[in-house]
Amino acid sequence: MLRDIPSTAAVNAVLSGQGLLDELPVAVYTTDAQGRITYFNKASVAFAGRTPAIGDMWCVTWRLLLPDGTPLPHEQCPMAVALRERRPVRNMEAIAERPDGTRVPFLPFPTPLFDAQGELIGGINVLMDLSGHKHSQLLLEPSQAALQPSHAHTHQATMAATLARSGRDFELLVRSVTDYAIFMLDTTGHVASWNSGAEKIKGYRAEEIIGHHFSNFYTPEDRAAGIPQLALATAMRDGRFEAEGWRVRKDGTRFWANVVIDPVLDNGQLIGFAKVTRDASIRRSAELALFESERRFRGIVNTALDAFAQIDESGRVIEWNPQAHELFGWSREQVLGKPLADLCFPSDDNSAQTWLASVWTHKLSRQTHQFIAANRAGRRFTAELSASVLSLASGPLMNIFMRDMTEKIQMETQFRQSQKMEALGQLTGGIAHDFNNILQAISSSLEVVDIIGKREHFTQADKHLQNALGSVRRAAVLTQRLLTFARRQTLDPQAVNVNGLVDSMREMLRHSIGEHIALEFALPEDLWPAHCDANQLENAILNLAINARDAMPHGGRLCIEASNVTGEDPDAFNVLATDGHYVKLSVVDNGTGIPSHIKERVFDPFFTTKPVGQGTGLGLSMVYGFTHQSGGHCVIESELGEGTRISLLLPRYRGPMQAPGEPPASVSGHRARGEHVLLVEDQPMVRDAINEVLSKLGYSVTVASDGLEGLSIAMSAEPFDLIITDIGLPGVNGRSLANSVRSKQPHVPVLLMTGYDTTLTPSSVELPAGMSVLSKPFNVDTLTEEVRQLIEWSRAQREV
Structure with a gap:
């Protein structure tokens, strides 16, 4: 059953009395046909x-300008x-100049009004x-701008009716609004009037909906929750009800609505409600898209590997991700609105x-540079x-990604140091190899002279011979040090009880450093054995x-x-295999320390800061070469x-610990029996x-003079x-020669000589039985003992 409908004049009077248009936040005015x-x-x-005057021409009361x-x-x-x-005129931006000279850019939405004829x-x-x-709001919500003219249309009936005193003009104005649903409810919430905007938005014709309750527009869940009744009660109590939510069209589809309900009073008596509904689906979609965009942006920024900050033109922070918090120590809440320069x-x-000022000035993108930064604790x-500068309608912003380069710089420094040491090693190793061959020729010749002299009872030159041989031995020590640095020495890696080795050196260390220095030890009982050359480790500790x-x-x-450390342990300095296990041995002093510019060179051979005659500059070089050749680091x-x-x-070291070997048998009384020896040497x-x-x-x-001939x-x-x-023979080298011969004659012993051997790495020094290595330069006694042991091994094998 249809309800009674308030008169048009009453509605007009109520709407004008409520001053709905005066409450709008945007400027709205009307003119007659002459403007x-x-x-x-x-x-x-x-x-x-300023306050305009009724009857003035709106266009001539302003100084209007184009956007340019x-x-x-x-x-x-x-x-x-x-x-x-x-x-209607749309999309025509202009600028209005106020009386005080300020200028306002604006977008007008003028719409002509016509009567029924x-x-x-x-x-x-x-x-x-x-x-x-x-x-900015207009840019974010373009749909809102498109709907604003109709918002004014919603209420233009008041103006027309008030100014023209014509109910006919009011009805015409309300009916012409198509973007807003404007209708009246009676005191119980039944629809009493309907406009074309209501028909467009909700889908009902006037004859289909007038007299029905406005709760038809609500979702079933809202009706069950009593939301329609709450809306009317709120409008009565507070003078207005405003809300947004889902509403239902005639065809059952839903749309997002912005709803305003005002109570309509006549001499203080409630006669109904004025209801304005706007379809806000487009705006809500834009807001949701903006929200999703913001969430995606924050997700990307917050999961970035680098610290991220966004600043405005004044240099103040408006975004700050968790990585920036971790790097600089400031939380997001603490930095927002503060100058980036003061924080970083x-x-x-x-x-x-x-x-950064230069990047701002030239509006640059993807510019990268390195600077000294400082965190909250003051660490530089x-x-x-x-x-990168982003040019936005609301003003430019700058995105800044920041990365701590400390670890990268350390790694690059270590890599350059490694390359330098490798190059120096190649050079010094080559020099030592050639020098060892020269020393071997000198040493052997001198010892032959010594043997002949003793046989002929010529002793006058003994002193000079021994002086010469002593010089050869000192030169051999020098070349050995060079080979140690160059990682070309012949090592004998084995299981080393580091605690036991250090313990055995206590007295020697105390005598070496003097009584004015306190000597302390921190050696855990569960220390792993190390896999290295024990003699070289002892020399390294002493150095x-x-x-x-x-x-x-x-x-x-x-x-x-x-x-004990693993490669993943920070104590391993990130220089070794992460799955490796290592024994870390440190020598620590509280002395003068080393300046940074010298620290980079301390491992260089012959570099020393000591006075002339007080150091060779090879001590630390030997330590460096020994640890690297052993598969470790220094x-x-x-x-x-x-x-x-x-x-x-x-x-x-992984494996069973080996018991110390028996000392070699004495060579006294050994005599050669005419054994046949093949000597292969290219020098x-x-x-x-x-x-x-x-x-x-x-x-x-x-x-034989080369490997192929041998x-x-x-x-x-x-x-x-x-x-x-x-x-080190040209063509077929000595290792290949030995392996080829022993593949056919397995009981032939082989003595390898080397100035240095690039193939003798820590993993390959385990030679088969009946094969040994002799480092140049060697003396006659050492050669004699090695020859004797190998020949006796061969005899024992033949007897078996």
């Missing part, structure tokens, strides 16, 4: 900067065009302020600010900044202790520490005035000298009692 002002709301006064600042003629004013051409009766205009935040850079260094570090002593001329403390940590820590990282002086020594000892010697002789003749071959 004279017939109504303006409160927002129009604020927009204009060109004056806009009065006849081209948007309202003048709309009235003259009898059509199609006669022009005036126009209505909505002015959208595009300055500041309002412009030292106060005494403005280079980063200068660079090198940071890489990548900055480091002596260096520490020299750094504490006035006394101090020297501590030898050890621990790291130095030092600060000037704070002392020094040098740590050796040596591979852990003529060395070959001749060793041949002479072996011949004097009673061996029969066949010589292999041909060995394979074509009767088996030799012993093969002595240099490893």
Whole structure:
């Protein structure tokens, strides 16, 4: 059953009395057909900067400009065009100059109004302020701008009715609004009037809905919750009900609605409710899209590997991700609105600010540079900044990604150091190899002279011979040190009880460093055995202790520490395989420390800061080469005035511990029995000298000058009692020669000689039985003992 409908005049009076248009936040005014002002709301006064006069021509009360600042003629004013051409005008931006000289960019929405007979009766205009935040809001919600003119249409009936005193004009105005549903409810909530906008939005014709309850527009869940009744009660209690939510069309589809309900009073008596509904689906979709975009942006930024900050033109932070919090120590809440320079850079260094200012000035993108940064605790570090300027309608912003470069710089430094040391190793190793061959020729020749002299009872030159041999031995020690640095020495890696080795050195260390230095040890009982050459490790510890002593001329403390570490452990300095196990042995002093510019060179061969004659500059070089050749690493940590820590990282030994070997049998009384020896050596002086020594000892010697000749002789003749071959031969090297011969004659012993051998790595030094290595230069006694042991091994094998 249809309800009674309030009269049009009553509705008109109520709407005008409520001043609905005055409550709108946008400027709205109406004119007659000639363009004279017939109504303006409160927002129009604020927009204009003055109070307009009824009857004035709106277009001529302003100084209007085009967006580029060109004056806009009065006849081209948007309202003048709309009235003259009898059509709505859209997308025509303009600038209005206020009486105080300030300018307002705005977007007008002039719409002509016609009566039922199609006669022009005036126009209505909505002015959208595009300055500041309002412009940004318009960009974010384009649908809202498109709907604003109709918002004004919703209420233009009041203006027309009030000014023209015509119910007919009011009804015409309300009916012409299509973007807003404007209708009346009676006191119980039944629909009492209906406009074309309501039909367009909700889908009902007037005859289908008038007299029905407005709860038909609510979802079943809202009706069950009593939301329609709550809306009317709120409007009565508070004077207005405003809300957004889902509403239902006639066809059952849902849309997102913005709803305003005002109570309608006549002399204080409630006669109904005025209800305005706007379809806000487009705006809500835009808001949701903005929300999703913001969430995606924050998800990307918050999961980025680098620290991220976004700043405005004043340099103040408006975004800050968790990685920035972790890097600099400031939380997001603490930094928002504060200058980035105060949070991330030292106060005494403005280079980063200068660079960022340049990026701002030139509106650059993807610019990268390195600067000194500082965190909340004051720690300074090198940071890489990548900055890009974003040009937005609301103003430019700058995105800045920041990365701590400390670890990368350390790794690059270690890599350069490794390359340098490798190059120096190749050079020094080559020099030592050639020098060893020269020393071997000199040493062997001198010993032959000594043997002949003793045989002939010529003793006058003994003193000079011994002096010469002593010089050869000292030169051999020097070349051995060079080979140690170059990682070309022949090592004998085995299981080393580091605790036991250090314990055995206590007295020697105390005598070496003196009584003015306190000697301490920190050696855990569960320390793993190390896999290295015990003699070289002992030399390394002694070298480091002596260096520490020299750094504490006035006394101090020297501590030898050890621990078990893995490659993943920070104590391994990120320089070794992450799945490896190592014994870390550190020599720590509290001496003078090492300046940073010297620290980079301490492992270089022959580099020393000691006075001339007090050091060779090879001590630390030997330590470095020994640890690397053993498959480990050597790291130095030092600060000037704070002392020094040098740590050796040596591979852990895995396997059964071996008992110490029996001492070699005495060689006294050994006599050669004419055994046949094949000598393969490419250096003529060395070959001749060793041949002479072996011949004097009673061996029969066949010589070859290269590996191919030696292999041909060995394979074509009767088996030799012993093969002595240099490893570094041209063509077929000594290792290949030995392996080829022993594949056919397994009981032939082989003595390998080397100035150094690049193939003798820690993993390949385990030679088969009946094969040994002799490092040049060697003396006659050493050669004699090696030859004797190998020949006896061969005899024992034949007997078996």
